[in-house]
Amino acid sequence: MKASLTILTRRFYSSQEVARKWIYAKTFRGEPTHANFRLETEPIPALREGEFLAEAEYLSVDPYMRPYMLAYPEGSLMIGGQVARVIASSHPRFPIGATIFGQFGWRTHTVCNPDQVEKDKPYVLPDFGTLPTSLGLGLLGMPGNTAYFGLRELCQPKPGETVVVSGAAGAVGSAVGQLAKITGCRAVGVAGSDAKCEWLLKLGFDSAINYKHNNVYADLKKAAPGGIDCYFDNVGGEISEAVIKQMNVAGRIAVCGAISNYNTSVAKVTDPQRQFVFKQLRMEGFLVWRWNDRWMEGIEANLRLIREGKLRYEETITEGFDKMPDAFIDMLRGGNTGKAVVKV
């Protein structure tokens, strides 16, 4: 095999070196503490055909880890991404010296055969030039892509619209607001300290609200006087309620995270906001007038189905124009089966 010829060993690497790793020692309950983690070491095995050895340079800590780890048994390696440097290799696409991203977990050294990784394959970072490689975990990695795709594909902001982002001073939120500005939108951020809010204004946000000291609902009224068209939600909870009440017609909400309740008890994993994130649910409210231009299509399709005996109906008919309030009151109580109508 040609690949085996590319095996090279970094000067300081030997199979006697050990990897350090953080173990999920105890299931999270409430806010994580040191008792949830345990540091361990393990020997680094010798490389086999097609493998490389990567040494972590930067490791990522992300909000998603808190809810995700609940799916893992105690004793598992903590999950997470890292920017690493290849220090030994028997894989042509991951040569020594390459700076890569890998979903290797909380560990210093990783032996990996990238061809055998099914999900979250490691990849060589594009040339960042003079920018720090740590950006491969942030703006030029998962959080940056979360902002880029979530805003573009789900919020679909148009120039002149107002975009609100919660968790605005985080890795994702700070990118969302700036991308919204680049699109020609008004950007409003909600964050948790005055220093964060000042930073958001420096980044070009039109407005920044410190939810810890202010009335978010009232401040949003001022910051978004024309209402809110897009909401990029990282936090859920009360902030989201205040935003949703001020959304404009046909507004779009991208639910990226629900960090406001990640530290709540295990029992609350079924919180609706989390359901939306982790199951990627889509919910859309509608008024049928939206399809006014296809109105007869619907009537004719249903008429055909009735004639074919495939669609049946029942009606609850109240007789007499003077009985209209009675029919209405009864219908709201669920007194009808099928359509409630009044025969004059």
Add this chain to the structure above:
Amino acid sequence: MKASLTILTRRFYSSQEVARKWIYAKTFRGEPTHANFRLETEPIPALREGEFLAEAEYLSVDPYMRPYMLAYPEGSLMIGGQVARVIASSHPRFPIGATIFGQFGWRTHTVCNPDQVEKDKPYVLPDFGTLPTSLGLGLLGMPGNTAYFGLRELCQPKPGETVVVSGAAGAVGSAVGQLAKITGCRAVGVAGSDAKCEWLLKLGFDSAINYKHNNVYADLKKAAPGGIDCYFDNVGGEISEAVIKQMNVAGRIAVCGAISNYNTSVAKVTDPQRQFVFKQLRMEGFLVWRWNDRWMEGIEANLRLIREGKLRYEETITEGFDKMPDAFIDMLRGGNTGKAVVKV
């Protein structure tokens, strides 16, 4: 004008006849009562060029009227659709004898110039054959179209999927379940009486749950063992919570109504579920892995923006692999600005 030649007068119609109409006498609070309504009469004016006179045959009572009327002052005509017969006409497309649908409100006689109606224009019903014209208010009208378009366009059910509908024995819900069956789906209905549930089973629903006597969550587990792919929601509230917890990944929810809280106090108009309906909001949860196939597009776009000076960042870097739990705990408390990373 040619149209004026078509003026004809029904034998029994004269301008002395009076129209009866129901007035919204008092703003709804809680469940409507007779005190909210007042019956009045008014003379029917003589027809002018381009007008017709319609006599109501069937009038509709619909859940939406309860929240919609809150936008009208006391003394307004109650809003609503009706199936009516044209009994005098000076409009060629609405000849005498035509059966029409009109959004005329709760009134027996209506003079209308259809060319001057901006929204909700009246229309002549298609030929229903031997079917009752009242269907123009139900399955072959607004509720039928609500089921047809809402299910098709927003739930987008695929054969083999499971569709749950709340308010299943209503005009909309009973059509939704049947249309889901026609599409090859499993249809589960939630309704408020045993009689309604029996009817749903007769219509072909695979399962029907009486929410008044049963544990909806547990019954759904049985009725939809493979989870729920589509939810057509007419009611909101606790039933919706139980359904949403059992949705499958990438599930679709069409929020059509929130009747469970229509009778609550005026103050609750801002309830989130209603916001979704009346503002036609769209909310979608997401995981960025959805765009794995476009991953480098995102990184390269953001890299370009950074280089152009349009996209800025800050990082919160914790030094030392042994500090990973500290960095994680701090990040969950909001201690970071921008991306939180650990430098090994």
